[in-house]
Amino acid sequence: xxxxxxxxxxxxxxxxxxxxxxxxxxERRGLPRLKGHQAGVERVRQIVExxxxxxxxxxxxxxxxxxxxxxxxxxxxxxxxxFRRYIRSEAARLREEGVRLRFIGDRGRLDPRLRQLMGxxxxxxxxxxxxxxxxxxxxxxxxxxxxAARRMAEAVAAGRLDTEQIDAALLADxxxxxxxxxxxxxxxxxxxxxxxxxxxxQAAYAELAFTDTLWPDFTVAEFADILAEVxxxxxxxxxxxxxxxxx
Ligand code: FPP
Numbered sequence: 540x541x542x543x544x545x546x547x548x549x550x551x552x553x554x555x556x557x558x559x560x561x562x563x564x565x566e567r568r569g570l571p572r573l574k575g576h577q578a579g580v581e582r583v584r585q586i587v588e589x590x591x592x593x594x595x596x597x598x599x600x601x602x603x604x605x606x607x608x609x610x611x612x613x614x615x616x617x618x619x620x621x622f623r624r625y626i627r628s629e630a631a632r633l634r635e636e637g638v639r640l641r642f643i644g645d646r647g648r649l650d651p652r653l654r655q656l657m658g659x660x661x662x663x664x665x666x667x668x669x670x671x672x673x674x675x676x677x678x679x680x681x682x683x684x685x686x687a688a689r690r691m692a693e694a695v696a697a698g699r700l701d702t703e704q705i706d707a708a709l710l711a712d713x714x715x716x717x718x719x720x721x722x723x724x725x726x727x728x729x730x731x732x733x734x735x736x737x738x739x740x741q742a743a744y745a746e747l748a749f750t751d752t753l754w755p756d757f758t759v760a761e762f763a764d765i766l767a768e769v770x771x772x773x774x775x776x777x778x779x780x781x782x783x784x785x786x
Contacts, residue, residue, distance in 0.1 A: 549746060549774040551766055553597035554590075555722035557737055558583070560729030560753030573617040578755035580625055587638065589759040590670050593766055597671040597719055601737050605645065605679030619653055622676065626656045630663050637669030643715035644678030645686070671719060678715070680739030687713035716741055724769050726762075728754045744776050 558579055565575030583600065590598050603618060633640055642657050649657075657676070690713050694700035711717060721741045725734065730751040734742060748765050750757070773780065 548770045549723065549772050551723045551746070551770055552595065553599070553720050553722045553724075554595050554766075555599040555601070555725045555738055555742070555745070556586070557601045557725070557727040557731075557735060558754040558757075559727055559731055561755060563729065564753040564755040572614055573621075575755055576618055576621055580621060582755055582757055583625075584629070585759055586757070586762055587633075587670070587672055588636070589762060591636075593763055595670070595766070597673065597722075599643075599673040599675060599716075599719075599722060599738065601675045601678065601735075603644075603676050603678070604736060605677060605682050606736065608648070608677070619650060622674075623653055623656055626660045630660050633660075633664050633672070634667065637667045638664060638672050639667035639670070640664045640672045640674065642674050642676050643683070644676045645682055646677070648677045673716070673719065675737070679736045680734075681736060683715050684710075684740055686715075711740070714740060721745065723774075724748060724766075726750070726765060728752050728757050744774070746772060746774065 561575035561579045562572045563575070564578060565572050568574075587598060590596075602622065607618075608615065629640075640660050642661065646654050646657070687710055691700060691705060691709070695702060716738070721743070722738060722745045724746045725738065725742050726748045727733070728750055730749070732749050738745075746769050748769055750761065750765065752761060
């Protein structure tokens with residue numbers, strides 16, 4: 540056995556973030572919750588900009604879940620306005636930086652004006668090759684899997700698909716995230732240690748990292764520290780440790 544073999548560092552190219560804690564950040568300052576979301580947008584800008592320099596090729600952000608529709612009409616409306624403003628104000632910058640923006644989630648529930656802007660910016664940034672930025676909007680992992688199952692059932696019923704052809708690869712191809720790779724790391728801010736219906740299928744082998752920092756306080760420096768810590772971990776995907784396998 541080669542006792543001196545060092546474990547291969549975990550390859551972290553796709554990071555997914557549950558940006559939690561905007562509401563608490565605002566409440567602690569006696570501000571309306573929407574101010575927390577506005578501060579959160581500023582963090583989004585900074586983290587997106589930092590990704591290429593940190594070796595991150597794909598960044599997926601959980602911006603609005605299927606469960607978030609249950610919040611007050613005022614907060615939901617405020618968030619939707621914020622997303623529209625983000626798309627309008629960021630388009631030029633994203634294009635210049637080579638960022639390709641796409642959305643995942645159930646678009647059917649979104650306001651047609653927002654849907655139109657989403658389609659527009661996806662086309663505007665389609666040639667970006669530096670970073671894939673994926674924003675989960677009206678997104679739920681279970682909902683995504685249900686929609687994929689429905690599409691497969693329809694294909695079977697129409698005679699375009701045989702049940703024997705259904706496997707993990709085909710299901711992955713039916714998800715909103717296709718053809719992007721699975722996340723290597725899921726980060727959640729604000730001290731909660733749950734996935735909350737985020738990328739349930741895709742995060743099967745992801746490393747997980749939790750921080751107490753509220754999203755509006757999450758800095759590029761802390762992001763870099765988490766990446767460095769996780770890259771020091773050994774990812775095994777169910778295999779035996781590398782030092783044992785090498786014999
Ligand atoms: C969770 O914090 C955060 C959200 C529901 C919204 C996330 C949205 C942003 C950061 C803004 C914009 C994003 C993009 C991509 C432009 P919370 O409100 O649940 O916080 P709490 O748990 O403290 O109440």
